[in-house]
Amino acid sequence: MTAYVCPRCRSRAASDALTWCCPLCRGPWDLDFTAAPVSLPSLASRVNSLWRYAEALPLATSRPRVTLGEGRTPVVPLTEDISAKLDFLTPTSSFKDRGAVMLAELARRLEPRLVVADSSGNAGTAIAAYTARAGLPCAVYVPEGTSAKKLEQIRAHGARLVVVPGGRDAAARAAQEAAGEPGAFYASHVFNPHFLHGTKTYVYELWEDGGGTLPDTLVVPVGNGTLLLGAALAVGELHGHGLIDRRPALVAVQAEAVSPLAAAYRAGADALDAAAEARPTLAEGIAIPHPPRAAQILKAVRDNGGTFLTVTDDQIRSAQADLARRGLYVETTAAACWAAVRAEPPRPGTTVLPLCGAGTKTGLAPEATPEEAAPDRS
Template identity: 70%
Template sequence: MTPLPDRYCPTDGVRIPGASLAWCCPSCHGPLDLDFAPTPAPLKSLTGRVNSLWRYAETLPLAAPTVSLGEGRTPLAPLTDEISAKLDYLMPTLSFKDRGAVLLAELALRAEPRRVVADSSGNAGTSVAAYCARGRLPCTVYVPLGTATKKLEQIEAHGARVEVVDGGREAAAAAARRAADAPDTFYASHVYNPYFLHGTKTYVHELWEDLGGRLPDVLVLPVGNGTLLLGAALAIAELYGAGLLDRRPALWAVQAAAVAPLAEAFAQGADDLTGTTAVSPTLAEGIAIPRPPRARQILRAVRDSGGTFLTVTEDQIRHAQLDLASRGLFVESTGVACWAAVREGALAGKSAVVPLCGAGLKSGLARA
């Protein structure tokens, strides 16, 4: 078996051996990155490969998957002449989080822990639970109070233990981190573990292939913890560095106006979060993250791409969900945020792709 690449702290450079169960930097306690710089395969060489995200094997830090459910290769559907939607809710667990969760489960299998723990507002926990079930790995998922009942049922159906934490998303994450410090425990964190980002980057590799070796002018991406955006940035760097792209798209990050710490920091020209952000209830619960641990990386990725931040109101989210449903696409309220941000002309003629990240069946129709 190929040795696992080292992880390292992007803040202070501390290195962690690839096989270690350590989940954060021992010095600053921040998230880790992966010492892995792949070269993607040329477009023509992809013909005839497996029809899942594993067709991009050269770009993935793990090979020979044993827990795959056929994730990836989701379709594109036009919404306007300039904007297409990538239907990432058509995944095995009905959300884009399967892209990263499959790599976390594969990594956990190699570590052979006594148990796996995760934290989530619903979708990431469901994905981790499903892939742990596939790999026969015992799993506990910490979720905040108020998590959608349908998501809890889905997690439990996969055999995972659900721990409901009295508090919000940050309280659930803190409880999972405490559990992760126990011996022989694998923390399947979609925020701290860089393998998750190397799974989500396949979103862009698929776009690049389906668009014939190019990308649109703009990638519009939802941002809470930023795992899809940071994965997209990784893929763009890989493709551009290999000479497989002649230009890099701008990254437009979307947050709910009710919880928009990154949008506020960006507007102020800051390199990191600027302080305590006002937090209100939002329909976009999956991106309602007041203090994302990878804030500096997210802000830098958006700026380096020539992109920007957009925010959407609760009314915009409701209207966007109904609009997509009227087009035959029933998407959960968090998953419509990007369409809400650009459907009324914000792109000014630029070509763009928006992700539809989670199925509407997971939480139902947003109500006033």
């Protein structure tokens, strides 16, 4: 197995250990892993899951591997230049399946007594599903106020559900305490870098479907930044191997109500000084007051020529209704990127954004009127 390395203090640990964070600075791990170049012509005959990009993935050296056929989601146009990748068409109806399959495969090899996860809903659902597929016991910690439909889905996969009083940070602290028990594996989509190597397949698929090219701009929602950091990994790998000749801009979208990264970016800061206030927002999936990988997220956006955009709940509500009228029923968080580009169109060129969670997870946002729901064909 590859090794964990701390991006802050450079301490290391074996990735077959149950150490979920750097023991010195308590920060999240990176993975000391070098992806090999993927052969585009060879992909046509490969397995129809994210494991098709085996050269670029850790844990891809043995079979069988945990899978539910995740990935390979379609891209559909929204306007002449803006398209959406339908990542809600995955086994648990969110892009978190891309990272969860990696954590479940790692857990399968480690054989822990218990897999522990925390989530605002989608990551917990994905971990519950993939650990069930791997035959492993799982406990998922969620904050109070998590969508009832997401709670139902987690329970359906057989995981033990623990609802924690307070917000997203409280759920993370409770899960981390449980992960400190002997034999527990913390399947953290934030702290464990295997998750990011799963989400990077989002960009590998765009590259494959584009015949070896990428869009000019990638717009992604950002809370803990797992999709954006995965995208940055993939862009770096593809560019480093000479498989693309330019890097697309990475544009990060946050909810205006909870937007610590956007504020730090606009202030020219390299990290967060303090946690943001945890205010209510329709975009519950990205309402993260203090993302542990904040410095990495800010650097990735700057290094890839991007920026931060913020959206209000009214804009999210309108965007969700507009997407539904186009035949795309997504959850409120998933509508944030469409809300952002409607309000502030991206630079000239092609743009792709993810629709990363199904509408059945949260339902249609309240107070959407028939006038708001009329499709905007701009």
